[in-house]
Amino acid sequence: MDAILQIVITGLTLGSMYALGSVGLALTYGTMGMFNMAHGVFMTIGAYASYTAATVWGLPLPVAIAFGILAGGIVGALMHLLVVRFMLSRDDFQTTIMVATAGVAILFQDLILKQFGAYPFKQPVQIEGMFRIGNTVIAYQSIAIMAMAAVLIGAMAWLLTKTRFGLAIRATAMNQNAAKLMGVKTELTYLQVILIAGTLAAAAGILISSLASLSPGMGTNPLIRAFVICVVAGLGSVTGAGLTAIALGVMEAGIGYYFGARYGFPVMLGLVILVLIFRPAGLFGKQGVIRA
Amino acid sequence: MSRFSDLQKNLFILAGVLAVIAALPLFITQRYFLGEIVLFMIWASVAVQWNVLLGHAGVFSLGQMLFFAIGAYTVGMMGVFFDISPWLSMPVGAVVAAVASFAIGLACLRLDTAYVALLTFAIVFMVSSLISTDAECFITEGGLCTPLFGGGNGFSGFGDLGFRKLLKGKWILGNYFVVLGVLALSLMASIVVIHGRLGLAFRSLGDSRVYAAARGMNRTRFHIIAFVITAFFTGLTGAVYAAHFRFAGPSLFEFSNLVFILGMIVVGGLKSTWGPIFGAALMMVLVELAKSWGDIQNSLIGIVLIVFVLLLPKGVAGASTKLFGFLKPKRKPSA
Numbered sequence: 001m002d003a004i005l006q007i008v009i010t011g012l013t014l015g016s017m018y019a020l021g022s023v024g025l026a027l028t029y030g031t032m033g034m035f036n037m038a039h040g041v042f043m044t045i046g047a048y049a050s051y052t053a054a055t056v057w058g059l060p061l062p063v064a065i066a067f068g069i070l071a072g073g074i075v076g077a078l079m080h081l082l083v084v085r086f087m088l089s090r091d092d093f094q095t096t097i098m099v100a101t102a103g104v105a106i107l108f109q110d111l112i113l114k115q116f117g118a119y120p121f122k123q124p125v126q127i128e129g130m131f132r133i134g135n136t137v138i139a140y141q142s143i144a145i146m147a148m149a150a151v152l153i154g155a156m157a158w159l160l161t162k163t164r165f166g167l168a169i170r171a172t173a174m175n176q177n178a179a180k181l182m183g184v185k186t187e188l189t190y191l192q193v194i195l196i197a198g199t200l201a202a203a204a205g206i207l208i209s210s211l212a213s214l215s216p217g218m219g220t221n222p223l224i225r226a227f228v229i230c231v232v233a234g235l236g237s238v239t240g241a242g243l244t245a246i247a248l249g250v251m252e253a254g255i256g257y258y259f260g261a262r263y264g265f266p267v268m269l270g271l272v273i274l275v276l277i278f279r280p281a282g283l284f285g286k287q288g289v290i291r292a
Numbered sequence: 293m294s295r296f297s298d299l300q301k302n303l304f305i306l307a308g309v310l311a312v313i314a315a316l317p318l319f320i321t322q323r324y325f326l327g328e329i330v331l332f333m334i335w336a337s338v339a340v341q342w343n344v345l346l347g348h349a350g351v352f353s354l355g356q357m358l359f360f361a362i363g364a365y366t367v368g369m370m371g372v373f374f375d376i377s378p379w380l381s382m383p384v385g386a387v388v389a390a391v392a393s394f395a396i397g398l399a400c401l402r403l404d405t406a407y408v409a410l411l412t413f414a415i416v417f418m419v420s421s422l423i424s425t426d427a428e429c430f431i432t433e434g435g436l437c438t439p440l441f442g443g444g445n446g447f448s449g450f451g452d453l454g455f456r457k458l459l460k461g462k463w464i465l466g467n468y469f470v471v472l473g474v475l476a477l478s479l480m481a482s483i484v485v486i487h488g489r490l491g492l493a494f495r496s497l498g499d500s501r502v503y504a505a506a507r508g509m510n511r512t513r514f515h516i517i518a519f520v521i522t523a524f525f526t527g528l529t530g531a532v533y534a535a536h537f538r539f540a541g542p543s544l545f546e547f548s549n550l551v552f553i554l555g556m557i558v559v560g561g562l563k564s565t566w567g568p569i570f571g572a573a574l575m576m577v578l579v580e581l582a583k584s585w586g587d588i589q590n591s592l593i594g595i596v597l598i599v600f601v602l603l604l605p606k607g608v609a610g611a612s613t614k615l616f617g618f619l620k621p622k623r624k625p626s627a
Contacts (some may be wrong), residue, residue: 035406086602095352095406097477099558100601106551107594114591221506224417225408235406237322266418273399280403 002135005234007253013142013211015249018151021204022226022233023153023243024197030236031173031193033094037047038100039077039201040223041108044216046072046202047123047209048112054124061125065206068125073195079104080194088190105219113216145207152203153242156196160238167236169193173236225265232272234282244283299487302565306512309569310476315467317466326464327575330536332474333471336527336572337478339556341522344482347563348517349494352405354550355396355412359389359523361544363530365441368540371450372430372438378453378535382528390520397516420545446541453535466535474532485521486565490514548590552579555593555612558600561607570608585588 025039050068053059059067073157081098087093129137160166171179172189208222229248233240248268256264275283296304313333320326338360345351366385370376400411404556424444429437438447455466485491496504505511534540552575560571578596582589604611 029406035409079495083598083602090605095346095409096601096605098352099554100410100598102551103594103597103601105594106373106548106590107598109547110590110594112590114588217547220417224414228414231407231410231414235404262422266422269418271416272414276403276407276411277399280407 003257005133005136007257009136009138009142010257011250011253012246013145013247013249014253016146017204017207017211017227018222018229018249019242020149020152020200020207021222022245023156023227023238024200025226026230026233026236026238027156027169028193028197028243029230030238031169032190033090034084034097035094035101035235036106036194036197037098037223038104038135039101039197039226040217040219041105042076042198042201043077043205043208043222044112044219045108046205047214047218048116049202050125050206051121051209052125055121065067065203066124068206069199069202072205073199074078075108076194076198076201077191080191084190084194085187109216109219116214118214118216122213122219123206123209126210139140141210145210148203148207152200159196165192184264228269228272232275234284237282237284240282240284262271297487299483302483303480303486305477305566306476309479309566310472313472313475314469317468323464326468328580330464330468330471332572332576333475334529334533334568334575335538335553335556337570339477339553339560339568340478340482341526341529342553343557343560343562343564343568344485345522346557348491349515350405350498351515351519352409353412353519354409355416356522356526356553357545357550358412358416359393359526360530360533361419361540362389362392363527363532364534364540364544365447365530366452366501367531367534368442368447369440370486371534371538372401372447375451377440377451378531382535385531385534386524386528389530390524391445392522393523394516395518401511401515401519418547420542424542442541444542446539447534448541450538452538471532471536474528478529481521481525482488483565485518485580490517494518548593551590551597552593553581555597555600557607559607560595561609562605563612564607566611567607571599574608 012165021043024042025036028034028036028039042087046068047194048068049071054061054064069196083104084097087100090096108269127140127144130137132138158166160169168179168184168189169192171182171184172186176186179189199278203217204222210217212218225248229245230236230241232248233244251271252264252268255267259267312327316329317326320329330402338356342353342356344432345353345356363382363385366388367378367381367610370384371378395416396412400408400415404412423441426439426441426443428439430440431438437443452463453467453470455463459466493504493509496507497509501511530540530544556571556575557568558571559574560569561567561568575593575596578592579589582592600607606613
């Protein structure tokens, strides 16, 4: 019983970080068909920005977190304005954008490495201490992570479903041309979407680094999990990505507990491939995949 | 129209290119530069194979370094555990890579482009993290523990191609021509695929997937064939890499390697036949320059990648086609 509770807590912590990391990726794919290889670097940037704000500039924690989140959004917006904007109308957008964003990823990863070095810093943005329920130890940090993820994802869900701004995004995702004809400025919508994705990724990066540590390559691991989550949920399904993230987080925690942390991801990936054999468009995917 | 088919013309160009590379050691004698050319040939071969897959077959695989590593690891493992000469283990490595690619292809290639990219990327990541976190000793020699797949250090110091004994100080020349031979095979295969019947199938699938399917072409089958062929030659290249450097380790899986080779293809020109070779040469020069400017090669690769995708999406090959239409009269005006 204790073991199960522990697994659930660890899994929910993992899952909420994964969810935060993958809903942005799903949102950009769903709206503009863009697979962002630089999404992991947004996480790294967010983590390092809040580290810099807290440790180097000595700002209070809430300000540091806000600064980190903002930094991710700004870098995302810059990437859109300088690179993505010019490629949107290409025929092979889906593939070339992956190449371009891979370039952005390696560029920023290298710049961060040059600026901060490879030393794994400790993320100052965290809460110490823990409490117990029965024999299960729960760190305050876990609660903070789940709360922050819930607040941010909730805010995004509210934006998407309850505001005119969200309506424009959903309309663009459904049918870009129809949205344009109804007066939606799709160019602006794309910018907003990348901005949202950047902020969410940065927040995920801050949370992830609070459990592990800061390193220039820290974005790769969560990025690949976000990939897998989006694929199994069905590319572009935002709600699906959130739910799948939490399910996979709990599953990974369980596998890690019983078989060792090394096998958490491989088993997860194996299951994902199994799922795709029976449902090639993912669990929540709407588009049919051409099988021929 | 000339008397020769595209295939024959390109094979003639191939003979010329190979002759030039084979003649280079007459003028370049410093071991450092010869080593750089060997490295160039290795990456060029990987880039050429990847271009067949990415540019021609339309399979967006990000798993090429896995097949490269399989070839390299086969040579490394057979060398360290059984003391088998690379001459024997190199073809084995290529076959193992092809078999692995068949299994991965069956699982992934049925899916849509973006899914293929992400899954292959995830599989490579999984394999590399499994290998580098493995700490269980498979053999222990002189207090030195070697896990089954080499762990975080990989394999090194195993038997070489035998030229150090045979040619003494000029051993690198022997390796040079072995690598050149592999590059020749890899290029020849790519030309036969691109300009042969398989290439025709790829072109029709690229032009109209639905119409091609209606004419009875099985997209998944052609993709798997392309995947296995390119994996075979990528694996062979990885094997010769291991034989030359006497090293195979998890550093092969690094993201920067993948982007470096992607850069070669993009700079050279996706969908061209010869672009990746020029791209490989240009990227090698660029990285050499970056080293002398102070270790900024990854930033530079990133910038080059972005600039080329934005401004010259068809790469050097595309730009030169525009400038000198007569150099490549066979290319269609637009894909």
